[in-house]
Amino acid sequence: MPELPEVEVTRLSFVERIENAIIQKVVMGKPLRWPLGIDPEELLLKTVITVKRRGKYLLLQLDQGVLLLHLGMSGSLRFDSEQPSKLPPLGPHDHFQLTTSKGILRLNDPRRFGAVVYANSLQDPIAKKLLDKLGVEPLQDGFTLAQFYAGLQKRRTSIKTALLAGDIVVGVGNIYASEALFEAKIHPTKLCCDVSKPRVEKLRLAIQKVLQNALAQGGSTLQNFSSAEGQTGYFQLQANVYARQGEPCRVCSTPILQITQGQRSTFYCSKCQKK
DNA sequence: AGATGTCCCTGGAAGC
DNA sequence: TGCTTCCAGGGACATC
The missing domain is CATH 3.20.190.10 (MutM-like, N-terminal)
Structure with a gap:
């Protein structure tokens, strides 16, 4: 998607x-x-x-x-x-x-x-x-720790749900939300207003890293279509947690869990990702 | 007003 | 094999 x-x-x-x-x-x-x-x-x-x-x-x-x-x-x-x-x-x-x-x-x-x-x-x-209601672009300069932290402070919902909502930061869909939270070692059900500033910074960097990686992969996908007719398909991302329920965490081997938040699937490692 | 639930649509997978 | 059922997802909208 x-x-x-x-x-x-x-x-x-x-x-x-x-x-x-x-x-x-x-x-x-x-x-x-x-x-x-x-x-x-x-x-x-x-x-x-x-x-x-x-x-x-x-x-x-x-x-x-x-x-x-x-x-x-x-x-x-x-x-x-x-x-x-x-x-x-x-x-x-x-x-x-x-x-x-x-x-x-x-x-x-x-x-x-x-x-x-x-x-x-x-x-x-x-x-x-x-x-107008869209949040800040995650890969542009406006995506600062100050505004990201402030945005999360105003809410009382889970950090995963807040990322998906798209009015704080845009472009983080269901796959990359799970992946970014894994990268930042944050538990998806943690209340977004309770995430400490240093961890928000980790999350900010994780979002950028995950999206940049996907973008780089997409770029190479694009190059492979030398006639460049734009049929990019979807990226075959090496997911750490997304759709890997039951499989071992790539870091600690604990089985990845799947839960539902706001009628969306969330995947995470219960050992690597802390509340 | 903010949080949560419902719905749109259809291909593919799973179940019988 | 062929049917039915379920699920995935972004986001507008309704409801609490």
């Missing part, structure tokens, strides 16, 4: 190739998460200036307006510079396609948790509603 590293690698896979492309045709498939029915006419003849990312959203900045894309949990984007005639026909899970002067952008999403939303600008209420 695409978390921040996957989304960023997807962005890198086509941002340079799509810049200055003019939108010539828009095809909509089945409705996605928010059936807002973007008006295809609205996109025609607009130019893609660049592609940015905010949290797990990709933002296609147009010469007028912005297209927000979310990959949900099963979505993938592909930008093909090939001739349209050389592309496979649209499949049942291709829900959105932009034909441009520089290639074709397709969103494939079997489970349809993804989203395509058009906003006149980032000040548009629909864009603000989706983006």
Whole structure:
């Protein structure tokens, strides 16, 4: 499932190739998460200036307006510079396609948790509603110990749940939340406001390390697709705890445990990770 | 207002 | 083998 590293690698896979492309045709498939029915006419003849990312959203900045894309949990984007005639026909899970002067952008999403939303600008209420509540970017300078600690202090929920919520720090999904907590040796059910400042710092560094590793792996994945058609797939991360319930901890051999927090699975080592 | 629960969707795995 | 059931996940929304 695409978390921040996957989304960023997807962005890198086509941002340079799509810049200055003019939108010539828009095809909509089945409705996605928010059936807002973007008006295809609205996109025609607009130019893609660049592609940015905010949290797990990709933002296609147009010469007028912005297209927000979310990959949900099963979505993938592909930008093909090939001739349209050389592309496979649209499949049942291709829900959105932009034909441009520089290639074709397709969103494939079997489970349809993804989203395509058009906003006149980032000040548009629909864009603000989706983006304004998002927390700080974990791989940028703004992710400081001071603000991270302050954010956690304001809550009374488990540290795992707080990480997932995305309003303190973005981009840490269910996999990397478990992995980062293992890395920082923090028990997932510990109340976030009770984590000491030094341990919050460990967690901050762990989040960055885990995401950077995934990003580096994704980067190499990308390079292997030398034609760079953007089909990145998902990273085969060497998980320390995620989905390893019952298997020995790679550090101490204690069997990894699985619990449920907020209807999500959490994996941890009861010996390595302390309350 | 903050915390928690529910729901959306469908492929794949597990169970019978 | 072929059916049914369950599970995974991000995040909006409802409810406590």
